[in-house]
Every structure is written in structure tokens, then in C-alpha cells.
Amino acid sequence: MLSGLSAFALTPTDEHAIDEAAFVGLLRRLVAARVDSIGVLGSTGSYAYLTRAERARIAALAVEQADGIPVLVGIGALRTREVLELAEDAQRAGAAAVLLAPVSYQKLHDDEVFGLYQAVSRALSVPLCVYDNPATTQFVFSDALHARIAALPAVRAIKLPPVPADPARARERVQRLRALVPPHVSLGISGDASAATGLNAGCDAWYSVLGGLFPELALALTRHAQAGQAREATLLSQRLAPLWALYARHGGSLRVIATAAELLGLVQHPCLPLPLRSLGGADRQALAHCLAQLGLSA
Numbered sequence: 001m002l003s004g005l006s007a008f009a010l011t012p013t014d015e016h017a018i019d020e021a022a023f024v025g026l027l028r029r030l031v032a033a034r035v036d037s038i039g040v041l042g043s044t045g046s047y048a049y050l051t052r053a054e055r056a057r058i059a060a061l062a063v064e065q066a067d068g069i070p071v072l073v074g075i076g077a078l079r080t081r082e083v084l085e086l087a088e089d090a091q092r093a094g095a096a097a098v099l100l101a102p103v104s105y106q107k108l109h110d111d112e113v114f115g116l117y118q119a120v121s122r123a124l125s126v127p128l129c130v131y132d133n134p135a136t137t138q139f140v141f142s143d144a145l146h147a148r149i150a151a152l153p154a155v156r157a158i159k160l161p162p163v164p165a166d167p168a169r170a171r172e173r174v175q176r177l178r179a180l181v182p183p184h185v186s187l188g189i190s191g192d193a194s195a196a197t198g199l200n201a202g203c204d205a206w207y208s209v210l211g212g213l214f215p216e217l218a219l220a221l222t223r224h225a226q227a228g229q230a231r232e233a234t235l236l237s238q239r240l241a242p243l244w245a246l247y248a249r250h251g252g253s254l255r256v257i258a259t260a261a262e263l264l265g266l267v268q269h270p271c272l273p274l275p276l277r278s279l280g281g282a283d284r285q286a287l288a289h290c291l292a293q294l295g296l297s298a
Contacts, residue, residue: 002037002072002097002127002129002156002157002186002188002204002205003036003186003188003204003205004035004036004037004204004205004206004222004226005035005036005037005205005206005208005211005215005218005219005222006035006036006037006038006039006072006188006205006206006207006208006211007030007033007035007037007038007039007208007211007212007215007218008038008039008040008042008043008044008045008207008208008209008211008212009023009026009027009030009038009039009040009044009045009062009212010023010026010044010045010046010212010213010257010258010261010267010271011023011040011041011044011045011046011047011050011058012026012261012267012268012271013046013049013050013054013271013272013273014268014270014271014273015273015274018050018054018057018058019267019268019271020057020061022266022267022268022271023058023061024061024065025266026212026213026261026266026267027061027062027065027066028065029213029215029266030069030211030212030215031065031066031067031069032215033215033216033219034069035069035211035215035218035219036069036070036205036222037069037070037071037072037096037097038062038066038069038070038071038072039071039072039074039099039207039212040058040059040062040071040072040073040074041055041058041059041073041074041075041099042074042099042131042207043133043136043252043254044209044212044253044254044257045058045074046254046272046273046276047074047076048076048077048103049273049276050273052082052085052086052089055086055089056089056092056093059071059073059089059090059093059095060093060094062093063093063094063095070096070097071094071095071096071097072095072096072097072098072099072129073090073093073095073097073098073099074098074099074100074101074131075087075090075098075099075100075120076099076100076101076102076103076131077103078103078104078105080115080116080119080120083100083116083119083120084119084120084123087120087123087124088123090126091124091125091126095126096126096127097126097127097128097129097156097157098120098124098126098127098128098129099128099129099131099159100116100117100120100128100129100130100131101131101132101133101136101137102116102117102137102139103137104137104139107138107139108139110142110145113139113141113145113149114145114148114149117130117149117152117155118152120154121152121153121154121155122153122154124154126154127154127155127156127157128152128154128155128156128157129155129156129157129158129159129188130146130149130150130155130157130158130159131159132146132158132159132160132161133159133161133190134161135161135252143176143177143180144180146158146177146180146181147180147181150180150181150182150185151182155185156184156185156186157185157186157187157188157204157205158177158181158185158186158187158188159188159190159205159207160177160187160188160189160190160198160203161190161191162189162190162191162193162194162198163189163194163197163198163201163203164197165194165197167197167200167201167230170197170198170200170201171200171201171202173201174187174198174201174202174203175202178202186204186205187202187203187204187205188203188204188205188206188207189203189205189206189207190206190207190208192208192209192210192240192243192244192247192253193237193240193244193247193248195208195210195218195221195222195237196221196225196230196233196234196236196237197234197237199221199222199225199226199233200225200230200233200234206218206221206222208222209253209254209257210240210243210253210257212257213257213260213261213264213266214296217236217240217296220236221233221236221237224236239294240294242290242293242294243256243290243294246286246287246290249283250279250283254272254276255272255276255277255278255279256279256287258271258272258278259278259279259283259284259287260287260291260296262278263284263287263288263291264291264297
């Protein structure tokens, strides 16, 4: 299941409650498109801002609505104890796999990160995807640490940060890591702007924020790459360059995609947990113009 397009959904919320109706609506778009898997409670799902009860509810809703599509549930938290509780909740909900980033307030050492994954791996009956996200966690995995963690029994995938923009360097990066991890561990790309390059370089999966809102578009790019149509995948990504530029301008994809969901009427405003805010003013107008130019609508 940890291949193809894994579409990551927003968790629409305000300071009072999760908007369950809007969340279900977003999930139904993914189900209708028949994405390869559905990701919830990733960075786009604002997992770090939600209570354990809220996260358990999101996991349960996702599995209920998925219509047989595998659901990948994020379980990242500050303490190993909390991660183990979240893993239990995700498995009880029926998650097909879990996603774990090494979240910490204090800078972590390699042995501490390995210890986290070792403890969680022992407690799991479903596959574990390692979430390598240095932009958020400030932790940088070495290839040696990836290889060490990938040998743990439950580990079945690694969600990589963006690969180099140069196709040859991207392929070398993927091949280097591929040679170090067991063959049953899939390699996936995150960072939407890097998706075509990563897939063309040999990544098995795209963990996609774009796919959580525009699944048909993300599927088209993924299927081109899977079919060996590297040029077509690259051209489609290049067409989306104005959107990637807005990601970069606003510190990543979350605020842009959340604002897009608001503009399209798929979620209410506000849809992010404070202190996070969607775009306003000229930035919001620029995104609306970008979506119109790209022909992206609900």
C-alpha cells in the first residue's frame, strides 16, 4: 500500500472543534478519485495541535469513510509514551499503516531517534512509515540511521524530504538510499514541488499535500511517472510552478492549501488551529488568481 499516490487531507478545525462534516467532504473527494492511500494527521493534518481524543476521532472517521482505501495515520508526539498511545488508537481505528516523525522540543541524537522507532516498532501490528521532515522537526537523518531504522521489523517505508532538482542527482540520491535499506522498504517523496523529480528518480510513492485537495491532478502526475512518462510528469509539475512558488513564499504548503480549501468553499474560515492562520489580503487574492489561472476548482 505504501506506493503510488498517498493523498494527505487537511484537518479543518477552529478553536472549538474539528469540522467533521468538512473533513468527511474532503475524504469523499479522495475516495471518488480512488487515490492509492489516504494520509491523515500528517503535517497538513495539523497533528501536533490536536488532542489525543481529536486524533483518535480523525483516525476513526478516515477509516470509516475510506471505502477500502488504505489509511495512513500520523502518530508523532513529543514523548515516546504518547506515541505508543497514539499508535494504539490508530490501530484500534483500523489504520493500514502509521506515519512517525521524530518530534522533539530538544534536539535529538541519533540513538534517541533509533530508540523511538525501536520502541514503536515493537508495539505495532501494522506497517510503519518513517517521516523524514527536517524542515519541521529540525532533525536530519543520515543514510546510516535510515538503514539502521529500516531494519526494524515494522518499518516498511520512508517518506523522504525533497530530492535535488537535478534529475541525475535526484536519481543518485534515491539509488544510494535504496542500496542501504531492505527491498521491502519503499521510498516515497514529499514536498509537492519535488514530486515529479522524485518519482522519475525511482521513488515508489508520493506523499502529497496537493493530492489531499486536488486528487485527480496529483493522480495524473503520479500515473505518468509510474508509466515511465517522465517528460509528461515533469511538464505537469512545471505547469504548477506558480503554486509551488506560493508554497515557498509562505513557508510550506499548509497555509496555501488551507486557504485554497477555503476559497473553494470546501471548508469554513478559519480552518487552522491558532496560532496558525490561512492567507489574507493580497496573499489570498494572489492564490485565488493562481487557482483560476491553473483551472483548479472544487
